[in-house]
Amino acid sequence: MRSPQELTERFRSEGLKVTPQRQLLFSLLHNNTEHPTAEALYSTASEQMPGISLRTVYQTLSDLTSMGELGQVSIDNGPARFDPNITDHHHAVCDICGAIFDIHVDGTAKLATDIDSGFTPSSMSIVYHGSCASCVAA
Amino acid sequence: MRSPQELTERFRSEGLKVTPQRQLLFSLLHNNTEHPTAEALYSTASEQMPGISLRTVYQTLSDLTSMGELGQVSIDNGPARFDPNITDHHHAVCDICGAIFDIHVDGTAKLATDIDSGFTPSSMSIVYHGSCASCVAA
DNA sequence: GTGCTAATCTGCAACTCGTGCGAACAAACA
DNA sequence: TGTTTGTTCGCACGAGTTGCAGATTAGCAC
Numbered sequence: 234m235r236s237p238q239e240l241t242e243r244f245r246s247e248g249l250k251v252t253p254q255r256q257l258l259f260s261l262l263h264n265n266t267e268h269p270t271a272e273a274l275y276s277t278a279s280e281q282m283p284g285i286s287l288r289t290v291y292q293t294l295s296d297l298t299s300m301g302e303l304g305q306v307s308i309d310n311g312p313a314r315f316d317p318n319i320t321d322h323h324h325a326v327c328d329i330c331g332a333i334f335d336i337h338v339d340g341t342a343k344l345a346t347d348i349d350s351g352f353t354p355s356s357m358s359i360v361y362h363g364s365c366a367s368c369v370a371a
Numbered sequence: 372m373r374s375p376q377e378l379t380e381r382f383r384s385e386g387l388k389v390t391p392q393r394q395l396l397f398s399l400l401h402n403n404t405e406h407p408t409a410e411a412l413y414s415t416a417s418e419q420m421p422g423i424s425l426r427t428v429y430q431t432l433s434d435l436t437s438m439g440e441l442g443q444v445s446i447d448n449g450p451a452r453f454d455p456n457i458t459d460h461h462h463a464v465c466d467i468c469g470a471i472f473d474i475h476v477d478g479t480a481k482l483a484t485d486i487d488s489g490f491t492p493s494s495m496s497i498v499y500h501g502s503c504a505s506c507v508a509a
Numbered sequence: 510g511t512g513c514t515a516a517t518c519t520g521c522a523a524c525t526c527g528t529g530c531g532a533a534c535a536a537a538c539a
Numbered sequence: 540t541g542t543t544t545g546t547t548c549g550c551a552c553g554a555g556t557t558g559c560a561g562a563t564t565a566g567c568a569c
Contacts, residue, residue: 313448325492337484338482338483339482340478340482341482344476344482345477346461346463346476348463349463349503349504351504351505351507352472352499352503353502354463354499354501355500355501356499356500357500359495360496360498361486361492361495362493363491364490365487369489
């Protein structure tokens with residue numbers, strides 16, 4: 234995701250307004266690698282801006298997502314989790330604590346599948362499940 | 372997933388009862404490659420057994436899943452979809468009609484990732500998104 | 510076949526996550 | 540400073556799923 238400053242410019246250049254609520258969310262998401270849920274962001278945002286509405290959090294996340302500035306990850310029908318990292322990458326999920334880690338995977342182009350030739354793939358995603366370092370240690 | 376007969380034996384041997392509702396669901400799932408939702412199974416089941424409860428469908432699907440006889444696939448936070456194919460395989464999803472296809476992928480062992488060495492992976496799943504043959508033709 | 514008992518079924522309420530709506534509000538700009 | 544248009548907020552609603560409790564029934568012993 235771009236920096237809060239760049240997002241501010243982009244929003245304005247597209248005729249969207251830059252409100253304090255949006256600025257707060259821009260900053261909470263910037264460099265955030267925790268793949269937070271909307272609720273988690275709402276909770277953090279509420280500490281800095283009591284009174285902010287969960288509805289606004291959802292709205293802004295949805296705006297960012299449809300602008301392509303924010304990624305969305307869904308794991309096992311849990312709540313949607315948001316990913317400011319929109320570069321090409323995949324995920325590793327700890328089945329114990331639920332943490333999600335960004336990973337890069339090389340060699341995907343060499344995978345051989347029996348996928349029907351009539352199917353036109355446009356993207357693929359890989360999710361590893363397992364246990365993270367802290368949970369293995371515990 | 373095992374055959375309805377085998378499932379019947381397994382249920383009984385574990386002290387679980389084999390009811391007409393369960394038998395119906397066993398047969399609806401057997402050799403089913405449509406990755407149906409609970410609602411879809413309920414709808415089909417209702418035709419053959421009017422009065423069957425959606426709650427019972429959920430219950431039985433959940434039982435089969437926790438017994439390892441049935442797989443569960445979640446795509447983009449849509450409703451859970453069930454997969455009687457519990458062999459090692461992956462999925463291709465048509466973004467237009469929503470159909471899910473089972474696929475096999477070779478070469479996954481050769482993938483190189485920068486996954487943290489403290490993370491102990493236990494499984495991985497691959498999902499291709501794209502357009503299926505019928506939707507491309509249309 | 511009859512009776513017993515624990516498992517199951519069913520319907521409803523409740524719950525989680527997310528969205529639609531409309532009135533009140535505020536950013537952007539002249 | 541005023542106007543316009545997008546935004547925020549709260550509430551109600553909707554989909555998908557689960558908890559609960561009373562009625563029902565499979566499985567088994569006799």
